[in-house]
Amino acid sequence: MARKLLLANINVPGINTLEVYRQKGGYRAVEKALKTMTPDEVVEEVKKSGLRGRGGAGFPTGMKWSFLAKPEGVPRYLVCNGDESEPGTFKDRFLMTYIPHALIEGMIVSSYALGAKVSYIYVRGEMMPQIRILEKAIAEAKAAGLLGKNILGTGYDLELYVQPGGGAYICGEETALLESLEGKRGNPRLKPPFPAVSGLYGSPTVVNNVESIAATVPIINDGGEEYAKIGIERSTGTKLISASGNINKPGVYEIELGVPVEEFIYSDEYCGGIANGKRFKAMVAGGSSVPILPANLATKTAKGESRLMTYESLADGGFVSGSSMGSGGFIVFDEDQCIVRNTWNFARFYHHESCGQCSPCREGTGWMEKILHRLEYGHGSFSDMDLLVDVSKKIEGNTICPLGDASAWPVASAIRHFRDEFEWHVSNREESQIRNYGLAHYADPLEPLVQS
Amino acid sequence: MLSVTQNEPVEFAPTLLAKFADIVGRYPEGRHKSALLPILHEVQAHFGWLSVPAMDQVASYLKLEPIEVYEVATFYTMYFLQPQGKYMLEVCRTGPCCLVGAERIMEHLEDRLGVKEGEVTADGLFSWRGVECLAACGFGPVLQIGPEYTFYENLTEEKVDELLTNLKNNAGSQPLSANS
Ligand SMILES: Cc1cc2nc3c(=O)[nH]c(=O)nc-3n(C[C@H](O)[C@H](O)[C@H](O)COP(=O)(O)O)c2cc1C
Numbered sequence: 274m275a276r277k278l279l280l281a282n283i284n285v286p287g288i289n290t291l292e293v294y295r296q297k298g299g300y301r302a303v304e305k306a307l308k309t310m311t312p313d314e315v316v317e318e319v320k321k322s323g324l325r326g327r328g329g330a331g332f333p334t335g336m337k338w339s340f341l342a343k344p345e346g347v348p349r350y351l352v353c354n355g356d357e358s359e360p361g362t363f364k365d366r367f368l369m370t371y372i373p374h375a376l377i378e379g380m381i382v383s384s385y386a387l388g389a390k391v392s393y394i395y396v397r398g399e400m401m402p403q404i405r406i407l408e409k410a411i412a413e414a415k416a417a418g419l420l421g422k423n424i425l426g427t428g429y430d431l432e433l434y435v436q437p438g439g440g441a442y443i444c445g446e447e448t449a450l451l452e453s454l455e456g457k458r459g460n461p462r463l464k465p466p467f468p469a470v471s472g473l474y475g476s477p478t479v480v481n482n483v484e485s486i487a488a489t490v491p492i493i494n495d496g497g498e499e500y501a502k503i504g505i506e507r508s509t510g511t512k513l514i515s516a517s518g519n520i521n522k523p524g525v526y527e528i529e530l531g532v533p534v535e536e537f538i539y540s541d542e543y544c545g546g547i548a549n550g551k552r553f554k555a556m557v558a559g560g561s562s563v564p565i566l567p568a569n570l571a572t573k574t575a576k577g578e579s580r581l582m583t584y585e586s587l588a589d590g591g592f593v594s595g596s597s598m599g600s601g602g603f604i605v606f607d608e609d610q611c612i613v614r615n616t617w618n619f620a621r622f623y624h625h626e627s628c629g630q631c632s633p634c635r636e637g638t639g640w641m642e643k644i645l646h647r648l649e650y651g652h653g654s655f656s657d658m659d660l661l662v663d664v665s666k667k668i669e670g671n672t673i674c675p676l677g678d679a680s681a682w683p684v685a686s687a688i689r690h691f692r693d694e695f696e697w698h699v700s701n702r703e704e705s706q707i708r709n710y711g712l713a714h715y716a717d718p719l720e721p722l723v724q725s
Numbered sequence: 726m727l728s729v730t731q732n733e734p735v736e737f738a739p740t741l742l743a744k745f746a747d748i749v750g751r752y753p754e755g756r757h758k759s760a761l762l763p764i765l766h767e768v769q770a771h772f773g774w775l776s777v778p779a780m781d782q783v784a785s786y787l788k789l790e791p792i793e794v795y796e797v798a799t800f801y802t803m804y805f806l807q808p809q810g811k812y813m814l815e816v817c818r819t820g821p822c823c824l825v826g827a828e829r830i831m832e833h834l835e836d837r838l839g840v841k842e843g844e845v846t847a848d849g850l851f852s853w854r855g856v857e858c859l860a861a862c863g864f865g866p867v868l869q870i871g872p873e874y875t876f877y878e879n880l881t882e883e884k885v886d887e888l889l890t891n892l893k894n895n896a897g898s899q900p901l902s903a904n905s
Pocket residue numbers: 325326327328329330331332334337354355356357358359442443444445446447448480481482483485486674675676679
């Protein structure tokens with residue numbers, strides 16, 4: 274069995290309460306950090322752990338913390354990103370629902386490291402039940418002297434609040450989140466300045482994902498070096514993977530980074546194989562924003578090596594034959610799924626969620642949705658695939674925030690790997706309305722369909 | 726779009742105002758605008774939707790221009806700018822849920838309720854709509870019902886029928902909105 278650092282006690286009855294959480298060793302990291310370490314030592318420990326941001330970009334957390342500006346007399350803020358709206362991702366919700374004190378404890382340790390006196394957990398508004406759970410956990414922690422004034426008699430003060438969003442994927446982008454937290458529309462800000470210099474209310478701010486913050490607890494308890502022993506290369510520690518789609522056991526799994534993709538899909542410890550005895554067609558490794566891969570490239574790299582669940586291995590091959598860890602939203606497609614329909618669905622999603630500030634994103638996502646809609650419904654033409662790639666290239670890199678890129682990559686990768694399926698929708702207009710294309714050759718490891 | 730025809734004046738009950746005060750207390754001095762999204766959720770939970778007079782009241786409470794409230798209310802998808810059915814069933818329609826049958830669930834709802842997406846049933850009880858990924862993709866198809874956003878997971882046609890029956894039977898036991 275793999276080591277579990279975040280979910281080890283997930284099945285303990287009552288683990289959502291402070292009492293049971295403490296019985297299981299909870300809040301030791303707060304005691305250790307606040308009583309025996311300086312804030313800089315906490316930052317140092319997180320640096321040593323090699324922890325990389327679990328929100329999607331994978332930026333090293335300790336390094337991000339060390340960039341935080343510390344001008345005299347100006348407050349600093351830690352804001353936890355609990356927006357979790359990336360299609361395929363549901364680990365943060367899971368963690369907040371079942372083991373809320375893991376996040377609260379991480380928030381205290383991290384706020385202490387950054388010198389924040391007030392911190393916010395921004396949770397998407399639809400997670401009202403989780404907001405109530407967190408508020409209850411905060412009240413419990415406060416009553417036990419773990420929050421508020423003079424925590425555990427150490428002289429450190431911290432107030433922690435939960436802020437609901439209003440329903441907008443874009444508020445997961447950190448500067449849009451800060452705008453939203455200031456009571457405004459969620460329009461991403463131009464960078465620089467970066468939040469580390471000018472974030473919430475113009476003050477230096479760190480924004481971190483729920484899972485990143487929770488991971489600081491085992492890092493402080495066991496030490497950064499212990500944490501870094503798990504995993505491979507620059508992919509250290511454990512990672513929560515949200516597994517969905519056509520698998521026998523969808524759910525949230527904590528893996529040690531480095532598990533082979535094949536094992537993750539087929540072993541009973543994780544997804545338990547493809548559901549209903551079907552065959553494996555495709556996978557999205559890290560949420561809807563990352564490139565989709567056909568089965569043959571999902572389990573093996575283009576070089577024929579086993580593909581592993583690490584930041585490096587998932588990205589092996591770049592845009593030609595690789596994908597990305599992203600937020601760990603692992604979506605599995607069986608042989609009955611239509612790639613054109615799914616690509617259209619994702620394009621519709623990004624069009625719906627574009628904040629509208631940049632024309633390439635606002636207009637381009639709309640065009641992609643429209644073109645994919647006509648392909649899916651049998652009105653497309655052979656030139657549409659090149660048109661889609663052309664539109665996606667014109668969005669990529671030309672926008673204020675990465676939502677533009679996120680909308681372009683799924684479309685470009687679907688056409689790169691599944692072009693014959695798109696073409697079939699054009700050459701078999703009627704047939705494509707009554708049946709799906711099926712598996713074709715995608716599962717054949719000897720014949721990777723890679724074009725450069 | 727804002728509803729400009731339904732504009733009966735509203736007044737916020739003391740219980741609601743107490744919640745507002747609690748929310749404003751979470752932010753540093755002078756940063757009370759941060760309270761806008763949470764306060765709009767409270768107003769919607771109370772009245773079922775956001776009318777222009779209600780938003781104007783929020784603006785004056787937070788000492789904002791009304792347009793600052795409208796621009797937020799129109800940006801975010803959770804705020805209803807028109808009255809909805811007592812139960813607004815929001816079904817996730819994004820990719821991962823579609824892999825496991827979300828589209829069938831939406832068709833079934835439309836069939837059973839006899840109204841299109843966004844419309845209200847004649848008895849005022851139900852409306853439904855598709856929404857984007859609700860962070861429950863492994864438990865799809867999934868729908869949620871505000872204002873507490875209770876989740877119903879791993880939906881089948883049978884489970885939807887059962888849910889509709891239960892909601893209908895319980896409908897009388899709670900007031901239509903906390904206000905009426
Ligand atoms: C369109 C978009 C949506 C995002 N959504 C989320 C999200 O829901 N949760 C999250 O933690 N990060 C999200 N991010 C990444 C954040 O901008 C930010 O990088 C992250 O919260 C930093 O935390 P980390 O360093 O701990 O990963 C999103 C980014 C973009 C561009």
